[in-house]
Amino acid sequence: MDERKVVLHAAAAEGAAAPLAPLGARRASPGALRWIVADAVEVEAVAVRLRREGAQLEWGEPVELPVRELVGLCRARGRSSVAAMRSDPSLLPDLQLGSWFDVHWRFRLLRRLAARAPPAVALAARIAPLVAFAADASFWAGVRSAATRREWHRLTRSSFAALYYHRVAGEWKPGQDRIDISPERFARQLRLLRRLGFKALSADEIVAFHTDPDALLPRRAYAITVDDGFRDAVEALAARPEHRAQVFVCTESVGGSADWAGGEPVAGWDELARLAATGAYIGSHGTSHADLTRVEAVDDALAESRSELERRLGAPVPLLAYPHGRRDERVRRAAAAAGYRAAYTTDPGRNGAGTSPFDLRRVGPKEWDSSLSFLWKAVTGELVPARWERWLLLRARLRSRWRRSNAPQAAAEGAARSPEATPPQEQP
Numbered sequence: 001m002d003e004r005k006v007v008l009h010a011a012a013a014e015g016a017a018a019p020l021a022p023l024g025a026r027r028a029s030p031g032a033l034r035w036i037v038a039d040a041v042e043v044e045a046v047a048v049r050l051r052r053e054g055a056q057l058e059w060g061e062p063v064e065l066p067v068r069e070l071v072g073l074c075r076a077r078g079r080s081s082v083a084a085m086r087s088d089p090s091l092l093p094d095l096q097l098g099s100w101f102d103v104h105w106r107f108r109l110l111r112r113l114a115a116r117a118p119p120a121v122a123l124a125a126r127i128a129p130l131v132a133f134a135a136d137a138s139f140w141a142g143v144r145s146a147a148t149r150r151e152w153h154r155l156t157r158s159s160f161a162a163l164y165y166h167r168v169a170g171e172w173k174p175g176q177d178r179i180d181i182s183p184e185r186f187a188r189q190l191r192l193l194r195r196l197g198f199k200a201l202s203a204d205e206i207v208a209f210h211t212d213p214d215a216l217l218p219r220r221a222y223a224i225t226v227d228d229g230f231r232d233a234v235e236a237l238a239a240r241p242e243h244r245a246q247v248f249v250c251t252e253s254v255g256g257s258a259d260w261a262g263g264e265p266v267a268g269w270d271e272l273a274r275l276a277a278t279g280a281y282i283g284s285h286g287t288s289h290a291d292l293t294r295v296e297a298v299d300d301a302l303a304e305s306r307s308e309l310e311r312r313l314g315a316p317v318p319l320l321a322y323p324h325g326r327r328d329e330r331v332r333r334a335a336a337a338a339g340y341r342a343a344y345t346t347d348p349g350r351n352g353a354g355t356s357p358f359d360l361r362r363v364g365p366k367e368w369d370s371s372l373s374f375l376w377k378a379v380t381g382e383l384v385p386a387r388w389e390r391w392l393l394l395r396a397r398l399r400s401r402w403r404r405s406n407a408p409q410a411a412a413e414g415a416a417r418s419p420e421a422t423p424p425q426e427q428p
Contacts, residue, residue, distance in 0.1 A: 004055035006047045010035030012062040013070055013131050019062040020070070023136045024102030027349060029356035030329060031094035036135065038063035038073070041080040041095070048094045067131055074135040078142020082151065089213035096139060098354020100156050105380050112156070115141045153216060158209070159352040160201055160221035161381035162344060162362040164321075166228055166261075168236040172367070173262060181367045183236055189365055189374050190224070190243055198222050198378065200244045203281035207318050207341045210357040222378055225344060225362060227285055227321055228258055234267040234275050241278035248285035248321035248344075251308040260289040269312050276313055283319040284309055284340070291324055292331045302338040318342065332358045350381035368396035 010019030019035040022028065031052070037044045051057050065073065081097040092098040100108065114137030144152055170182030193200075199218040201209075206223060209215045226233045229249035237245045253259075255268035267275075272282050284305040292298050302320065309317045318341040322331065325346030335343050335358060342357035349361035363377045373384045373392055384392070 004050065005058055006050050006055050007058050007060045008033070008035075008043070008047055009038045009060045010062040011038035011070055011073060012064045014064045014066050016064070016131075019059075020132060020135055022096050022099055022102075023107060023132060024099050027102040027347070028099055029093040029354070029359065030332070031356065032096070032099065033057075033094070035059065035062070036074065036077075036096065038065070041077050041084050044077075044095065045084045045088070045091055048091055049088075067134075070131070071134055071138045074138040075142040078139040078144075079146040080142075081139075082143060082146040085151075085213075092213075092354050093356040095354075097143060097155065098352075100140075101159055101350045101352035101355060104382065108156075111137060111140050115144045150214070150216070154214075154353050156352075158215075158217045159350045160206070160209075160217055160223055161350050161378055162223040162225055162360060163378065164225045164227060164344070164346065164362040164364050165233060166226065167230045167232055167264065169230075169232040170367075176261065178364075178366065179261070181365065183232075185367055185369075186236055187240075188371075189369070190240055192371060192374065193222060193378060194242065196220070196375075200224065200242065202244045202279075203246050203283065203319050206360075207357075209353065210342055210355075215353075220379075225321065228261065228289070229254065229267050229272065229282075229285070230258065230261075231265045231267045231271065234271050237280060238275055238278060241280065244279055244281070246281045246283055246319060247272070247275065248283045248319075249309075250285045250287060250289050250323070251305045252287050253289070254312075258289070273313055276315065281319065282309060282313055282315070282317075283321060284317055285321050286323050289323045291326050292322055292334075293326050293328050298331055299334040299337060302334050302340070306338055306340065320344070322346075327358070348382050366392075368392045370395075 012019045021035055025034065031048065033044060033047070047057060077096070081095055084095065085092055085097055110133070143155065147155065165181060165186070166179035167176065167181070168183055168186045169180055170184070172180050198220040199222070201217070201221050201223045209217055224243045224245040226237065226245055226247045229247055234247065237247065249266070249272065253266045254272065256266055257263040258266055276282050284302070286292060287301045287305045292301070295301050306317045320335050320340045320343040322343060322345060327343070327345065342360055344360045344362050346364070347359070347361045348363045351360050355361065361381060363381050363383060365374050365377055369377070370392060373388065376382070376384050383389070
């Protein structure tokens with residue numbers, strides 16, 4: 001066991017009750033540091049490397065700084081972070097430099113504006129509740145001053161939203177209303193992406209983006225992912241190769257039924273091979289649909305699933321989707337050891353260059369999404385606000401009741417118009 005210890009000291013504003021945390025800390029990479037270090041970025045980089053090697057990280061007493069010094073420290077850390085990234089690009093997800101897409105879109109907009117307006121940042125630093133924002137803005141202003149135009153673009157603009165689906169049947173069986181979408185709604189959503197110029201990403205492009213330090217993505221990039229490999233979803237995707245879908249299957253259930261979803265049929269190996277031949281990607285969802293954090297031999301399970309997929313389909317398998325979206329550090333390490341290059345969760349948000357490749361975010365479109373709420377998800381990667389979601393659900397219920405109440409009348413009118421119900425007329 002590695003008994004090395006790394007002691008760091010967090011920065012704190014003078015008189016503050018707690019150390020200063022980076023904005024978006026709740027969404028940060030699992031390897032990111034909890035607090036802003038009261039020292040050069042080189043110290044932070046060394047701490048990250050040592051912890052990856054098994055050393056224990058401890059926090060000593062925070063260092064209190066006058067607000068002006070604290071803001072200056074953050075700006076200097078931003079400048080030196082660019083040099084740290086250049087020397088070791090693999091550090092990016094665990095440095096504050098990789099946190100641009102850890103905050104919601106409105107904060108990203110404020111960051112972008114503040115990075116261009118140092119006087120406004122200085123003013124914000126004088127207001128106690130805004131010290132954290134001022135420190136964050138100063139950090140990114142430092143990054144912008146040191147980064148090349150391409151580096152700044154990669155860090156703050158190049159990103160993608162991943163959309164995830166399950167069934168495409170429109171049956172809405174009890175308990176499946178959140179995982180089932182009608183073929184008509186599914187087609188409408190994908191058609192909207194194409195008409196508005198969104199760019200579908202392949203699995204290889206996503207891996208390259210997170211491994212190549214020079215890779216950039218096109219504007220409005222997105223990925224279509226489908227979990228579980230239900231037969232209805234595979235059939236729906238076969239007619240839409242332009243979306244380069246990524247389908248994740250549990251290898252023990254291929255050609256059988258999904259015991260976690262009411263026994264719904266799962267596509268067989270021949271069907272998956274035909275889908276892959278259209279340009280789709282078939283990835284791993286584990287051997288079974290079990291929560292990987294509770295699987296004792298998780299290393300074997302992930303390696304077995306990947307090996308079976310490659311043997312059956314004859315193509316490399318670099319991507320994994322965690323069943324239920326659940327993972328911990330043990331699962332991440334097992335996935336990397338099994339040869340996966342990246343893995344999807346079910347946490348919402350956009351994915352940038354600094355997003356941990358084993359914690360890729362996704363958001364799920366629903367049957368009750370309007371065109372506008374679907375676009376919200378495709379653009380921001382976020383769930384729609386709670387009030388909006390409640391309105392969408394209410395609208396869907398009202399429409400459903402209206403359809404049910406009008407079904408008998410519509411059936412009667414249809415019968416009246418049918419040839420069998422219309423008496424034959426005499427020919428002239």
